[in-house]
Amino acid sequence: MSEVVNINKQDMEKLIPKDTVYCHxxxxxxxxxxxxYNKDEENCPYLLSCQDHDKCWTIPSTSCRVNVWRCEYLDYxxxxxxxxxxxxxxxxxxxxPDI
Numbered sequence: 260m261s262e263v264v265n266i267n268k269q270d271m272e273k274l275i276p277k278d279t280v281y282c283h284x285x286x287x288x289x290x291x292x293x294x295x296y297n298k299d300e301e302n303c304p305y306l307l308s309c310q311d312h313d314k315c316w317t318i319p320s321t322s323c324r325v326n327v328w329r330c331e332y333l334d335y336x337x338x339x340x341x342x343x344x345x346x347x348x349x350x351x352x353x354x355x356p357d358i
Contacts (some may be wrong), residue, residue, distance in 0.1 A: 271287060274286050274287070278355075278356040289328065291327040293325070294327060298322065326340065328342075329344075329352065330350060
Protein backbone atom coordinates (compact mmCIF):
# COMPACT_ATOMS: atom_id res chain seq x y z
CA MET A 260 0.00 0.00 0.00
CA SER A 261 1.42 3.40 -0.95
CA GLU A 262 1.90 6.03 1.71
CA VAL A 263 0.26 9.43 1.25
CA VAL A 264 2.76 12.26 1.63
CA ASN A 265 1.51 15.78 2.31
CA ILE A 266 3.74 18.50 0.90
CA ASN A 267 3.09 22.24 0.92
CA LYS A 268 2.96 24.42 -2.20
CA GLN A 269 6.25 26.15 -1.43
CA ASP A 270 8.10 22.83 -1.32
CA MET A 271 6.29 21.66 -4.46
CA GLU A 272 7.47 24.77 -6.36
CA LYS A 273 11.10 23.76 -5.81
CA LEU A 274 10.59 20.72 -8.07
CA ILE A 275 8.79 22.54 -10.90
CA PRO A 276 11.14 23.03 -13.90
CA LYS A 277 12.55 26.56 -14.14
CA ASP A 278 13.00 28.85 -17.16
CA THR A 279 10.55 26.97 -19.35
CA VAL A 280 6.88 27.11 -20.29
CA TYR A 281 6.77 23.30 -20.39
CA CYS A 282 6.14 20.82 -17.59
CA HIS A 283 7.23 17.57 -19.25
CA UNK A 284 9.69 16.78 -16.45
CA UNK A 285 7.53 18.13 -13.63
CA UNK A 286 6.78 15.46 -11.01
CA UNK A 287 3.36 17.01 -10.36
CA UNK A 288 2.05 16.45 -13.93
CA UNK A 289 0.49 12.99 -14.19
CA UNK A 290 -1.15 11.10 -17.04
CA UNK A 291 -4.37 9.55 -15.75
CA UNK A 292 -6.05 7.77 -18.67
CA UNK A 293 -7.37 8.04 -22.21
CA UNK A 294 -11.11 8.23 -22.77
CA UNK A 295 -12.19 6.66 -26.05
CA TYR A 296 -15.57 7.73 -27.35
CA ASN A 297 -17.70 5.08 -29.01
CA LYS A 298 -19.60 6.09 -32.11
CA ASP A 299 -21.96 3.12 -31.80
CA GLU A 300 -23.10 4.24 -28.37
CA GLU A 301 -23.16 7.84 -29.58
CA ASN A 302 -21.29 9.14 -26.54
CA CYS A 303 -18.91 11.23 -28.64
CA PRO A 304 -19.47 14.98 -28.21
CA TYR A 305 -18.26 15.54 -31.80
CA LEU A 306 -20.60 12.99 -33.38
CA LEU A 307 -22.91 15.51 -35.05
CA SER A 308 -20.21 17.94 -36.15
CA CYS A 309 -17.75 15.42 -37.60
CA GLN A 310 -17.41 16.11 -41.34
CA ASP A 311 -16.08 12.70 -42.30
CA HIS A 312 -17.61 10.39 -39.71
CA ASP A 313 -16.05 7.12 -40.90
CA LYS A 314 -12.56 8.62 -41.19
CA CYS A 315 -12.69 9.67 -37.52
CA TRP A 316 -13.04 6.08 -36.42
CA THR A 317 -10.66 4.33 -38.82
CA ILE A 318 -7.53 6.48 -38.47
CA PRO A 319 -6.01 6.49 -34.96
CA SER A 320 -4.68 10.06 -35.22
CA THR A 321 -8.18 11.42 -35.91
CA SER A 322 -10.24 9.15 -33.68
CA CYS A 323 -12.29 10.71 -30.92
CA ARG A 324 -10.36 10.33 -27.73
CA VAL A 325 -9.37 12.56 -24.83
CA ASN A 326 -6.20 12.27 -22.78
CA VAL A 327 -6.80 12.99 -19.10
CA TRP A 328 -3.97 14.73 -17.23
CA ARG A 329 -3.65 15.95 -13.65
CA CYS A 330 -1.56 18.71 -12.09
CA GLU A 331 -1.00 17.89 -8.43
CA TYR A 332 0.38 21.38 -7.78
CA LEU A 333 -2.85 23.03 -8.96
CA ASP A 334 -5.00 20.18 -7.66
CA TYR A 335 -6.62 20.12 -11.11
CA UNK A 336 -7.64 17.21 -13.34
CA UNK A 337 -8.35 18.04 -16.98
CA UNK A 338 -10.80 15.47 -18.35
CA UNK A 339 -11.75 17.41 -21.51
CA UNK A 340 -8.40 18.78 -22.79
CA UNK A 341 -9.53 22.32 -21.99
CA UNK A 342 -6.09 23.19 -20.60
CA UNK A 343 -2.75 22.53 -22.26
CA UNK A 344 -1.60 19.93 -19.73
CA UNK A 345 -2.03 17.24 -22.39
CA UNK A 346 0.57 19.07 -24.49
CA UNK A 347 3.01 19.50 -21.61
CA UNK A 348 2.47 23.25 -21.24
CA UNK A 349 2.54 24.77 -17.77
CA UNK A 350 -0.78 25.94 -16.44
CA UNK A 351 0.63 27.01 -13.05
CA UNK A 352 2.94 29.77 -14.29
CA UNK A 353 5.72 28.76 -11.87
CA UNK A 354 9.24 29.03 -13.29
CA UNK A 355 8.34 30.78 -16.54
CA PRO A 356 11.37 32.23 -18.32
CA ASP A 357 11.97 35.99 -18.20
CA ILE A 358 11.10 37.38 -21.59
